[in-house]
Amino acid sequence: MTDxxxxxxxxxxxTALQMAKERLVFGSWGNISLRIDTEKIIITPSGIDYDKMxxxxxxxxxxxxxxxxxxxxxxxxxxxHLAIYNQRQDVHAIVHTHSIYATSFAIVRQPIPxxxxxxxxxxxxxxxxxxxxxxxxxxxxxxxxxxxxxxNAVLLANHGxxxxxxxxxxxxxxxxxxxxxxxxxxxxxxxxxxxGLSHRDIETMRTFYCEEYRPRKRDKLTPIEDAGEKTxx
Numbered sequence: 001m002t003d004x005x006x007x008x009x010x011x012x013x014x015t016a017l018q019m020a021k022e023r024l025v026f027g028s029w030g031n032i033s034l035r036i037d038t039e040k041i042i043i044t045p046s047g048i049d050y051d052k053m054x055x056x057x058x059x060x061x062x063x064x065x066x067x068x069x070x071x072x073x074x075x076x077x078x079x080x081h082l083a084i085y086n087q088r089q090d091v092h093a094i095v096h097t098h099s100i101y102a103t104s105f106a107i108v109r110q111p112i113p114x115x116x117x118x119x120x121x122x123x124x125x126x127x128x129x130x131x132x133x134x135x136x137x138x139x140x141x142x143x144x145x146x147x148x149x150x151x152n153a154v155l156l157a158n159h160g161x162x163x164x165x166x167x168x169x170x171x172x173x174x175x176x177x178x179x180x181x182x183x184x185x186x187x188x189x190x191x192x193x194x195x196g197l198s199h200r201d202i203e204t205m206r207t208f209y210c211e212e213y214r215p216r217k218r219d220k221l222t223p224i225e226d227a228g229e230k231t232x233x
Contacts, residue, residue, distance in 0.1 A: 008036050009055040012044065015095070015168050020050040024097035024175055030160065031075035034168055035085050035092045039063050043081060045072035076136035083141035084148070084164060093168035097175045098160040101182035102127075106155040112182050113196045119181045120202045121209035122170070124151040127178055132157035153178050 012032050019025055019032070028050070033043040045057045059070035065082055067074065075081070081094050105112050105127075112127035114120045119127075130147035133140035144162060148154040153163045153174050163174030188194050197205075 004036065005042070005060065006055065008034050008042055009058050011168055012042060012058060013053060013055055015172050016044060016050040016053060019095065019097060019172060019175070022176060022179075024099040024161075024179060025050065026098065029098045031077050031081070031094075031096045032168070032171075033075075033081045033094045040068065041081065041085065043074045043078060045070070046075050048072065079136065079138055080141045080144055080162070083138075083145055084162075087145050088148075088150075088164065090166060091164040092166050093164070093171040095163045095168070095171040095175050096160060097163070097179070099175065099179040099182075101186060102155065102161045102175075102179045103159070104186065105129075105182050106157055106159055106161070109157050112155065112178060112185060113194060114202050115185060115188070115194055115196050116181050117197070117205055119177050120197055121205045121213070122174055122177055123153045124206050125202050127151070127153045127155055127161075127181075129155045129157050132159075135159065 012034055016032055019030065024030070028047050031044045033041055035041050039062050041061050041063070042058050043061060044053065045059055048057055057070075057072050059072055059074040060068045061074060061078065062068055063082065063085070065078055077096060080096075084091055084094055102112065106129065109129050111129050114125050128147040128149075128151070130140070130143040133143050140156070144154055144156065148162070148164070152165055153161065155161055161175050161178050163171045163178065165171040165174055185194055
């Protein structure tokens with residue numbers, strides 16, 4: 001079990017560094033968690049910059065938020081992470097970012113429309129806005145559950161983005177694609193009206209991604225890549 005936890009901790013650190021490299025977060029803002037089994041979650045600590053974060057800084061908690069291991073305080077957004085894991089049994093990784101273009105939508109409280117194919121495949125449709133509540137509160141967690149529903153991304157009003165997935169690499173990809181789409185929509189609006197994809201096309205592409213593309217991608221992974229993709233398997 002220790003080897004498994006060590007592996008997951010390293011995966012979180014690598015994801016955090018990539019998240020910072022892509023400028024999806026700044027300083028110590030944002031957070032990452034990984035559900036390693038039905039009762040245990042690893043989450044990033046509060047107040048430590050990602051370029052200084054070490055595996056020993058990560059915090060192991062149970063499904064109620066009780067600290068099982070770690071010397072740091074868990075992220076203040078722990079209630080949000082726990083609420084999502086409780087509501088969505090398909091989710092095993094959560095990435096929360098404060099990227100510039102997506103946060104711009106969150107500031108004006110506009111959803112990001114389903115206008116590009118890669119976004120709707122991985123997210124499942126519109127990136128909706130969760131009503132504002134103070135960070136770290138149970139109210140924010142409840143608002144996020146409503147806006148997230150069965151999709152894989154949500155905007156937090158005046159705050160940032162939450163991306164969820166079965167695997168940590170995909171949760172980060174969700175946040176990256178949300179940011180890319182937000183930027184594209186802002187630029188597209190300078191040229192003219194933005195045209196969204198139809199509900200039927202969104203459903204078709206989402207089904208293809210979940211039932212054909214992702215399984216085929218997994219089949220092509222090398223043993224090392226496959227180990228890096230797994231969370232709760």
